[in-house]
Amino acid sequence: MSILNVPPERPDPSLPEVGLISDTVDVAPIAPAPEGEAALEGEAAVAAGILPATKPRSAFRRGLEVFLENKLAVTGVVILVAMVLFCFVGPHVYYGNTTAVNFAQETLPPGAGHPLGTDSNGNDVLARLMTSGQISLEVGIAAAILATVLGVMWGAIAGYFGGALDAVMMRIVDAVLSIPVLFLLLVVVSLVTPTEQVLIVVIAAVSWLTTARLVRGEALSLRVRDYVQAMKVMGGGSTRAVTRHIAPNAIGTIMVNLTFQVADAIAFIVALSYLGLGIRPPQQDWGAMLSNGVQYVSDSYWWLILPAGACIIIVITAILWIGEGLRDAVEVRLQRR
Amino acid sequence: MTVFIVRRALQAIVVLLIVTMFTFALLRAIPGNVAVAIMGPGAYRDPAAIKLFDSTYGFDKPWYSQYLLWLGHLAQGNLGYSWNLNQSVASLLANRLLKSVVLVGISTILALIIAIPIGVIQAVRRNKFIDHFFNGTSTVFYATPSFLLGLLLILIFAIKFPIFPAEGPQGNGLGAILSDFNALILPIATLTLITVALFSRYMRSSVLDNLTEDYVRTAKAKGASERRILYRHVLRNSLIPIATLLGLSLPGILSGALITEAVFNYPGMGLLFYQQAQKQDYPTLLGITVVVAVATVVGSLLADITYAVLDPRVRYT
Numbered sequence: 131m132s133i134l135n136v137p138p139e140r141p142d143p144s145l146p147e148v149g150l151i152s153d154t155v156d157v158a159p160i161a162p163a164p165e166g167e168a169a170l171e172g173e174a175a176v177a178a179g180i181l182p183a184t185k186p187r188s189a190f191r192r193g194l195e196v197f198l199e200n201k202l203a204v205t206g207v208v209i210l211v212a213m214v215l216f217c218f219v220g221p222h223v224y225y226g227n228t229t230a231v232n233f234a235q236e237t238l239p240p241g242a243g244h245p246l247g248t249d250s251n252g253n254d255v256l257a258r259l260m261t262s263g264q265i266s267l268e269v270g271i272a273a274a275i276l277a278t279v280l281g282v283m284w285g286a287i288a289g290y291f292g293g294a295l296d297a298v299m300m301r302i303v304d305a306v307l308s309i310p311v312l313f314l315l316l317v318v319v320s321l322v323t324p325t326e327q328v329l330i331v332v333i334a335a336v337s338w339l340t341t342a343r344l345v346r347g348e349a350l351s352l353r354v355r356d357y358v359q360a361m362k363v364m365g366g367g368s369t370r371a372v373t374r375h376i377a378p379n380a381i382g383t384i385m386v387n388l389t390f391q392v393a394d395a396i397a398f399i400v401a402l403s404y405l406g407l408g409i410r411p412p413q414q415d416w417g418a419m420l421s422n423g424v425q426y427v428s429d430s431y432w433w434l435i436l437p438a439g440a441c442i443i444i445v446i447t448a449i450l451w452i453g454e455g456l457r458d459a460v461e462v463r464l465q466r467r
Numbered sequence: 468m469t470v471f472i473v474r475r476a477l478q479a480i481v482v483l484l485i486v487t488m489f490t491f492a493l494l495r496a497i498p499g500n501v502a503v504a505i506m507g508p509g510a511y512r513d514p515a516a517i518k519l520f521d522s523t524y525g526f527d528k529p530w531y532s533q534y535l536l537w538l539g540h541l542a543q544g545n546l547g548y549s550w551n552l553n554q555s556v557a558s559l560l561a562n563r564l565l566k567s568v569v570l571v572g573i574s575t576i577l578a579l580i581i582a583i584p585i586g587v588i589q590a591v592r593r594n595k596f597i598d599h600f601f602n603g604t605s606t607v608f609y610a611t612p613s614f615l616l617g618l619l620l621i622l623i624f625a626i627k628f629p630i631f632p633a634e635g636p637q638g639n640g641l642g643a644i645l646s647d648f649n650a651l652i653l654p655i656a657t658l659t660l661i662t663v664a665l666f667s668r669y670m671r672s673s674v675l676d677n678l679t680e681d682y683v684r685t686a687k688a689k690g691a692s693e694r695r696i697l698y699r700h701v702l703r704n705s706l707i708p709i710a711t712l713l714g715l716s717l718p719g720i721l722s723g724a725l726i727t728e729a730v731f732n733y734p735g736m737g738l739l740f741y742q743q744a745q746k747q748d749y750p751t752l753l754g755i756t757v758v759v760a761v762a763t764v765v766g767s768l769l770a771d772i773t774y775a776v777l778d779p780r781v782r783y784t
Contacts, residue, residue, distance in 0.1 A: 305482045307767070309718065310718035313737075317494060317744060320744065386672055417612065424618055442610065443607065443611055
């Protein structure tokens with residue numbers, strides 16, 4: 131079997147047949163072929179040779195099907211939902227000491243009353259895992275979305291318009307990008323107290339630049355493609371080009387990048403916590419739990435390391451799987467050819 | 468092309484100027500008095516001493532003349548003097564920079580050598596076992612916090628099976644570092660594993676994107692072999708995003724290096740920055756930031772030139 135034939139022709143044999151050139155009626159279970167007036171119009175158009183025989187389903191519908199076919203992506207969604215429930219609903223179901231210092235109860239192994247043991251302050255590890263997860267998830271997702279929105283707009287505008295505007299916009303990006311994020315944060319964190327909101331803004335402020343550059347690269351190459359040129363010949367304006375053509379076509383890159391942004395943002399507060407610059411106690415993220423725990427590695431207090439470490443790895447992995455699934459789903463070109 | 472390169476180089480200089488202004492302003496915004504930070508809290512009892520310090524080192528001047536003064540010194544290659552470490556920043560950096568270059572350089576090259584073939588194999592064998600295997604492995608490595616990865620490597624290869632030392636090489640010069648290569652292996656392994664996961668993921672996406680392009684169909688139609696299509700057409704085009712990625716992942720790799728250096732107590736630039744940031748050692752922080760910024764701006768310049776060389780669809784007007 132040909133190695134190169136596989137992805138372009140049909141990415142996955144289990145995918146429903148979706149094609150503009152298909153001469154049969156669409157039989158996919160989720161989206162039946164349009165009936166009534168639309169179908170008549172369609173038939174007329176087909177007879178005239180203008181439209182293909184079947185009306186293509188919306189890109190969203192098609193994307194959703196591809197996404198649901200991807201087992202890893204669906205698993206990722208299930209894990210993420212479970213984690214969100216664990217962190218945000220869990221504290222209402224399971225009560226444990228998360229703030230009061232109680233040395234009589236310190237570093238107890240898992241057992242009755244403390245399913246995951248207690249940490250060096252005598253706090254319940256399971257309960258702390260829930261409250262710490264709230265911080266990790268909130269900061270990670272909020273920072274990534276903020277950064278992506280900013281980066282996509284910046285990059286698409288710069289890449290599409292080009293010229294002086296592109297030059298100015300990209301010099302600003304270059305300047306801030308050339309300072310490593312951790313180096314920048316080490317300085318910024320000494321200026322402000324790292325609360326949750328501050329961390330979201332600060333991480334977003336240093337993360338959008340990568341997205342902007344990637345999107346700008348896509349836009350540079352997309353704006354000279356035939357369909358964008360054709361749209362311009364037909365009288366389409368710049369706004370239309372950016373919003374209807376450049377941005378949707380760059381979406382694969384953007385979605386993959388967004389998942390990396392969420393993963394990066396979560397990993398980022400973990401790193402900051404390790405350097406002692408994260409959210410101040412008694413508030414904690416998973417990274418702070420982990421870096422506190424690894425101090426007891428030689429005492430083999432595994433319950434101080436394993437739960438927090440596993441939570442970080444599982445959540446980031448789930449997010450990356452979702453991103454991969456999204457990437458396949460939005461990649462319309464892969465499905466059509 | 469020459470015009471483009473010259474113009475892009477001029478832009479790079481502008482970027483560097485913006486960076487120096489930005490960093491200078493940011494570092495000066497840190498609360499605290501430099502004179503007190505250096506002479507100790509007792510200096511508050513002797514305002515004359517603070518005044519003398521300020522006038523000697525120019526801290527009594529307005530901020531813009533301080534900036535211009537510093538910029539003038541910088542242009543002559545004078546990065547300043549670290550009172551904290553009682554050493555010129557240039558000599559500090561000469562010592563530390565090379566060690567970071569060794570760590571980051573070897574790790575990045577290793578990561579590329581490993582990641583590019585993995586990405587290509589994954590794309591070509593899409594949704595096959597090998598794709599899922601590498602995908603799973605790189606996901607786990609990407610998801611693991613870098614300090615945890617480093618500590619796990621120490622736990623396994625330094626404590627449980629004492630093959631390598633738990634600490635990075637502590638020698639003073641570059642020769643001492645390289646001759647203690649055994650101690651360098653765990654830090655390099657840590658940084659490489661983090662970077663491979665990032666690169667291979669992008670390489671896979673990039674190859675997949677290119678496999679659906681028109682030129683692949685054209686090449687197939689005219690009868691080019693799959694091997695030829697893959698190596699002559701797809702691979703070359705797929706490396707374009709990697710060129711951009713390399714240019715702009717340098718700061719990210721340096722951030723990873725900071726953590727790695729902290730875990731292994733490796734006396735590189737990142738560890739120095741981290742330690743001096745807590746001591747308000749402005750000259751050292753400024754010096755490191757400028758050196759890192761120069762490296763990144765040059766890297767970004769090279770990435771843009773590579774981009775233009777590799778993708779003729781990109782037109783610079």
